[in-house]
Amino acid sequence: MDASGAPNAERQRTWPAHATALGFLISWELASRFELINPVLVSSPSRISVAGWDMLSTSGIYPDLGFTLGVFALSVILGVGGGTVAGLALGTHKTLYQALNPFVVATNALPKIVLMPLIMLWLGVGFAANVFLGALMASFPILVSTFTGVRSLEQEYMVLARSFRASKWTIARSVVLPGVLPYVLSGLRVGVNYALVGALIGEFFGADRGIGYRMNLYMANFQVDQFFVCLVLVALFAVACTSLVHRLEQRVERWRPSALGRSGGM
Amino acid sequence: MSEVVLTVRDLRASYPVGASERLEVLGGIDVSVARGEILALVGTSGCGKTTLLHVLSGLHAPSGGTIEGSRDSMAMVFQRPHLLPWRTVLDNATFGLECRGDVTDANAKASALLSRMGLGDHLADYPHQLSEGMKQRVNLARALLVEPEVLLLDEPFAALDVRTRRGLQEDLLELWGEQDLTIVLVSHSLDDVVYLSDRVGILSEKPTRLQELTEIDLPRPRKRGTLALLECVAALEAKLSL
Numbered sequence: 001m002d003a004s005g006a007p008n009a010e011r012q013r014t015w016p017a018h019a020t021a022l023g024f025l026i027s028w029e030l031a032s033r034f035e036l037i038n039p040v041l042v043s044s045p046s047r048i049s050v051a052g053w054d055m056l057s058t059s060g061i062y063p064d065l066g067f068t069l070g071v072f073a074l075s076v077i078l079g080v081g082g083g084t085v086a087g088l089a090l091g092t093h094k095t096l097y098q099a100l101n102p103f104v105v106a107t108n109a110l111p112k113i114v115l116m117p118l119i120m121l122w123l124g125v126g127f128a129a130n131v132f133l134g135a136l137m138a139s140f141p142i143l144v145s146t147f148t149g150v151r152s153l154e155q156e157y158m159v160l161a162r163s164f165r166a167s168k169w170t171i172a173r174s175v176v177l178p179g180v181l182p183y184v185l186s187g188l189r190v191g192v193n194y195a196l197v198g199a200l201i202g203e204f205f206g207a208d209r210g211i212g213y214r215m216n217l218y219m220a221n222f223q224v225d226q227f228f229v230c231l232v233l234v235a236l237f238a239v240a241c242t243s244l245v246h247r248l249e250q251r252v253e254r255w256r257p258s259a260l261g262r263s264g265g266m
Numbered sequence: 267m268s269e270v271v272l273t274v275r276d277l278r279a280s281y282p283v284g285a286s287e288r289l290e291v292l293g294g295i296d297v298s299v300a301r302g303e304i305l306a307l308v309g310t311s312g313c314g315k316t317t318l319l320h321v322l323s324g325l326h327a328p329s330g331g332t333i334e335g336s337r338d339s340m341a342m343v344f345q346r347p348h349l350l351p352w353r354t355v356l357d358n359a360t361f362g363l364e365c366r367g368d369v370t371d372a373n374a375k376a377s378a379l380l381s382r383m384g385l386g387d388h389l390a391d392y393p394h395q396l397s398e399g400m401k402q403r404v405n406l407a408r409a410l411l412v413e414p415e416v417l418l419l420d421e422p423f424a425a426l427d428v429r430t431r432r433g434l435q436e437d438l439l440e441l442w443g444e445q446d447l448t449i450v451l452v453s454h455s456l457d458d459v460v461y462l463s464d465r466v467g468i469l470s471e472k473p474t475r476l477q478e479l480t481e482i483d484l485p486r487p488r489k490r491g492t493l494a495l496l497e498c499v500a501a502l503e504a505k506l507s508l
């Protein structure tokens with residue numbers, strides 16, 4: 001399902017990427033087998049597969065996966081909610097914008113990770129602190145994007161609605177929200193990644209469960225194979241989330257004149 | 267003259283420019299509009315035609331004067347189509363009804379009207395897939411669907427080529443003939459308005475006033491290019507260039 005119609009064949013060819021992946025995996029495997037690189041440090045595709053099968057066929061990892069997933073999901077929900085509301089408010093309310101904009105810009109520029117020790121001090125180590133960081137990180141790209149969306153809404157649509165005596169509520173529902181939705185989603189595409197980063201960083205910092213906690217633990221014990229399994233899981237999950245949001249964006253933007261170049265983006 | 271639906275007295279409007287000054291655009295317009303007529307107001311670009319319609323429809327507060335008439339039952343057809351790009355043709359047409367909170371049978375009414383206007387095959391299209399003429403038809407349909415007493419038209423033909431323009435004018439006349447509709451049309455083109463209107467008013471400039479109203483006393487349906495029509499245009503042309 002590609003709303004962009006028929007992008008040129010050049011872009012649709014997938015074999016170069018498959019070849020790259022295959023070549024990489026084979027070289028890795030061989031380099032590790034013949035000990036050109038230290039297999040204890042860099043593992044190998046076959047060792048990772050075996051470790052992965054072991055871990056996924058016993059139930060030990062699932063509570064940790066569930067924990068991280070929970071933190072992530074709640075971060076996304078809170079981040080979307082907070083980012084959208086704040087973006088709409090700042091975009092529509094002039095005084096609010098003037099009062100808060102410098103602080104929003106400063107907070108946005110701040111690498112949120114430096115707040116983690118403080119957050120942990122206030123909320124304790126664990127679920128709440130991790131959700132807080134994840135939501136905070138997810139909300140800013142959504143806030144900025146939503147704000148841009150509000151500001152770039154054509155004034156003439158408002159004039160049109162007012163000419164039909166539309167209520168404020170109707171204008172919000174029928175003009176502002178649909179006009180801003182694509183911007184919210186493009187913020188979300190970055191936001192889901194940030195939420196994942198936030199969730200994992202919280203676990204790296206100190207936690208007693210979660211996939212990030214496990215990665216820390218495996219590293220401390222030189223269980224590189226198991227570490228790589230977690231890495232692969234996180235990577236697959238991140239790609240799945242991003243492409244889900246991308247799909248959503250395409251659905252919402254069916255009406256766009258031409259989505260050319262979209263399928264070839266990064 | 268029959269029943270008056272709209273009376274405008276000494277209507278003034280201005281825009282703020284800079285810190286404290288105001289640009290006077292309308293300098294006291296007096297006109298009354300009879301039920302069922304097509305009244306055209308002609309003036310050069312920038313003389314305040316759009317401003318006048320915005321004031322009439324309540325989009326811009328006048329700085330003086332009075333407007334009597336049921337302003338709630340006016341609908342505006344904007345100069346540019348103003349279609350919401352994320353809505354289909356059908357959903358754009360029902361937008362006015364939606365704004366008025368009148369959604370019963372909106373889709374059925376809209377698709378009937380759009381089909382009549384030759385857009386039956388395009389109900390599910392998005393605005394970017396339409397030609398300028400089609401967009402302007404949706405613009406017109408959206409306003410007509412709220413069943414206004416007075417339809418305000420802001421140079422609806424300006425961006426169209428000759429054939430499309432004539433097609434739209436025929437549609438407009440046909441719908442006007444069927445419904446109990448009063449039309450106030452502003453334009454800078456005398457050819458268009460003489461063909462369409464019952465009365466033509468010429469707007470003077472700086473600040474804008476209504477100079478005089480001329481009856482176009484030609485029987486309907488009119489034919490384009492007839493001598494009588496051309497004479498009317500020439501007579502108005504002479505007044506305009508004064």
Ligand SMILES: Nc1ncnc2c1ncn2[C@@H]1O[C@H](COP(=O)(O)OP(=O)(O)O)[C@@H](O)[C@H]1O
Pocket residue numbers: 281282289291309310311312313314315316317318
């Ligand atoms: N929002 C505005 N602010 C300031 N000046 C305006 C605004 N809208 C229109 N004007 C000015 O008012 C005059 C009349 O504009 P307008 O009503 O759009 O003219 P027309 O529709 O006849 O071309 C013009 O000189 C224009 O520059």
Ligand SMILES: [Mg+2]
Pocket residue numbers: 315316317345420421
């Ligand atoms: Mg104008």
